[in-house]
Amino acid sequence: MSAINTLTSTNDNIDGETVVNGETETKAFYELLPSKNVEPLWLKLEKFVPPKPNPVSVPAIWRYKEILPSLMEAGRIVPVEEAERRVLMLVNPAMKSPHTTDTIYGGLQIVLPGEIAPAHRHSAFALRFIIESTKGYTAVEGEKVMMKRGDVILTPSWHWHDHGNEGDDPVIWLDGLDLPLFGTFKLNFFNGYPEPKYPSHLVDNCASQFPWESVEKALKEVKGGYARYDYKHADGRHLSRTLSAQAERLSPNRSSPEIQETVSFVYHVMGGDGFSVIRVPGENESRKIEWTTKDTFAIPAWSSVVHTNTSRDGKDAFLAAINDRPMVEALGLMRNAATFTGLVE
Numbered sequence: 001m002s003a004i005n006t007l008t009s010t011n012d013n014i015d016g017e018t019v020v021n022g023e024t025e026t027k028a029f030y031e032l033l034p035s036k037n038v039e040p041l042w043l044k045l046e047k048f049v050p051p052k053p054n055p056v057s058v059p060a061i062w063r064y065k066e067i068l069p070s071l072m073e074a075g076r077i078v079p080v081e082e083a084e085r086r087v088l089m090l091v092n093p094a095m096k097s098p099h100t101t102d103t104i105y106g107g108l109q110i111v112l113p114g115e116i117a118p119a120h121r122h123s124a125f126a127l128r129f130i131i132e133s134t135k136g137y138t139a140v141e142g143e144k145v146m147m148k149r150g151d152v153i154l155t156p157s158w159h160w161h162d163h164g165n166e167g168d169d170p171v172i173w174l175d176g177l178d179l180p181l182f183g184t185f186k187l188n189f190f191n192g193y194p195e196p197k198y199p200s201h202l203v204d205n206c207a208s209q210f211p212w213e214s215v216e217k218a219l220k221e222v223k224g225g226y227a228r229y230d231y232k233h234a235d236g237r238h239l240s241r242t243l244s245a246q247a248e249r250l251s252p253n254r255s256s257p258e259i260q261e262t263v264s265f266v267y268h269v270m271g272g273d274g275f276s277v278i279r280v281p282g283e284n285e286s287r288k289i290e291w292t293t294k295d296t297f298a299i300p301a302w303s304s305v306v307h308t309n310t311s312r313d314g315k316d317a318f319l320a321a322i323n324d325r326p327m328v329e330a331l332g333l334m335r336n337a338a339t340f341t342g343l344v345e
C-alpha cells in the first residue's frame with residue numbers, strides 16, 4: 001500500500017490504533033509528526049509567505065528631553081569602565097532589545113568630560129549621528145576625528161575604535177547598528193583592546209566621517225520644498241553592506257512626498273518641528289508622530305510615510321535617518337509602492 005493510500009484509508013492501523021474515520025486518521029497523522037521533527041508547511045504557509053510584508057516593529061518616538069535626564073543619571077552612577085559603552089537602547093514597543101526596528105538597533109550613548117569609552121572591535125557595523133559635542137572624538141583604526149553636531153561617523157565591521165571627550169560638556173550621539181541581524185546570524189565576534197585607546201593620530205579628513213555642513217549645503221542647493229540626500233562613499237557605495245543613511249530637508253509648511261518601500265528607518269531630527277503621518281500595513285488608520293529637534297523615531301518597513309514641517313520660525317526642518325536599504329537591495333527585496341504594482345497594500 002502506498003503512503004498516499006495509507007493516509008486516505010478509513011480503516012487502518014497507525015501505531016497500534018485502529019482508524020475508524022477520516023477525522024481520527026488526520027489527528028493521528030498530525031500527532032505523529034513532532035516525534036519525527038517535521039511540521040506541515042501548509043498549516044503555516046501564510047505566516048511564512050504572507051501576501052504582503054508584515055514587520056513586527058511599530059512606529060515609535062523617543063523624545064530627547066524625556067530621555068536626557070536618564071542618560072545624565074546613567075553617566076553619574078555607571079562608570080564608563082564598567083559599562084564598556086554607556087548607552088540607553090531605544091527598544092521598539094512591539095519587540096525586545098536590540099530591536100528599534102526589525103533590522104536596526106538604535107541607542108543614545110554618552111561620554112562625560114575626561115572619559116574614554118575603551119577601544120574594541122566587533123563584527124557588527126555601526127554609524128553614529130552626533131547630537132552634542134564640543135571636543136568629543138572617535139578614533140577608527142588609528143584615525144582620530146573630532147565630533148561635531150550633525151556629523152555621521154562610521155565604525156566599520158572589525159575596525160578598532162574608541163571614543164573620548166576632551167571637552168567640558170557631555171558628548172552624546174545616536175548609535176545605529178545592525179545588531180538585530182545577529183539574532184539570526186550568531187556570528188558577532190567581539191574583541192577588547194588591551195589598552196583604553198588604540199594608537200591613533202588626529203586627521204582632518206577621514207573616510208569614516210561625513211560632516212553635516214556639506215550635507216546641509218547639498219540639501220539647500222536643491223530647489224523646491226523638499227530635498228533628500230543619500231550618504232555614500234566617494235565611489236558611490238552605501239555606507240556599509242547592511243545599513244546606510246539619508247538626510248531630508250523640508251521647507252516651512254511643506255511636506256515630503258508620500259513614500260512606501262520595503263525599507264525601515266530610525267529618524268533623528270537634526271532641527272525643526274513637525275510631524276510624520278505613518279500608515280502601517282494591515283492598519284486602517286494612520287498614526288501621527290509629532291517631533292522636535294533631537295528627537296528620534298522609528299518607521300517599520302513597508303509603511304507609507306509623509307513628513308511635514310510645522311516650525312514657527314520660518315526655517316527649514318532637517319531630518320536624518322539610518323536605513324537598512326543596502327541589505328534590502330542586496331537581497332533583492334527592494335520594492336516601492338510608487339513603481340511596483342505587484343504588491344497589495
